[in-house]
Amino acid sequence: MQSRETAAVLAPLLGEGVQIQPCGAELITHRDHFLVTLDGPQSLDFRMIARGHQGAHVCDGVRLLEPATVAGVACGCPPTWRQRRAASRAGQGPKPEITVRFRLAEALEIGYFDLVSSSWTLIKDIEVVAAALRASGSPPMAWLGVDRGVFTTAEGVEVTGRWPTLRLPKQVRDHRSP
Structure with a gap:
């Protein structure tokens, strides 16, 4: 959390306490x-992203989202989430960014x-x-x-x-x- 003031308002509602850090505050909650x-x-916002030395593969699991010149083109990811996850774990596919x-x-x-x-x-x-x-x-x-x-x-x-x-x-x- 960037604002100590925000943390102070949230602490009585949600937290067990606030820890002040040099760059902001951390709300502790159970x-x-x-x-x-x-x-x-x-x-x-949901997308699948694989970053590498050749740039980024950005898709929704079915179609490319970026860059605009290829948006809408089939991305080549496996058809099921289970297969997509296995490909990602093997370094052969994107991972979710939500x-x-x-x-x-x-x-x-x-x-x-x-x-x-x-x-x-x-x-x-x-x-x-x-x-x-x-x-x-x-x-x-x-x-x-x-x-x-x-x-x-x-x-x-x-x-x-x-x-x-x-x-x-x-x-x-x-x-x-x-």
């Missing part, structure tokens, strides 16, 4: 989910925040929320959070992990309430 508002589909621009429902007056993530698990949430944003006439509320869980890797190793989530209120009720 909450896993926050109710946020989204302005519409433009609140969600930005969620939001306002905290408890403090709309503070302004906008961005969550930037390269999480593969966030892709499904983004697709569901983006469809709802396109279908609705008003900005919805959503739960932005961090889920925790244990999963088994392809090598059979159990790993405890954390990953960002973005869910509509109905989805939260259907799964679990934060």
Whole structure:
């Protein structure tokens, strides 16, 4: 967080405390989910990017997005997310770059925040929320959070992990309430 003043306003609402750093402030919280508002589909930016010595491959998983001279051309990525993830891990494909621009429902007056993530698990949430944003006439509320869980890797190793989530209120009720 860049503003100490913003951190001071947020701390009583969301935090356990504020740690002042030379370049700003860090809000410490034990909450896993926050109710946020989204302005519409433009609140969600999703792309797949591979950077290398020959430039960048920027696509949506199906079509190239940049540069403008090739936008819309098939990108050559594998057809499924699972295959795209495997290609990325092998250094043969792009990885997700996701930005969620939001306002905290408890403090709309503070302004906008961005969550930037390269999480593969966030892709499904983004697709569901983006469809709802396109279908609705008003900005919805959503739960932005961090889920925790244990999963088994392809090598059979159990790993405890954390990953960002973005869910509509109905989805939260259907799964679990934060």
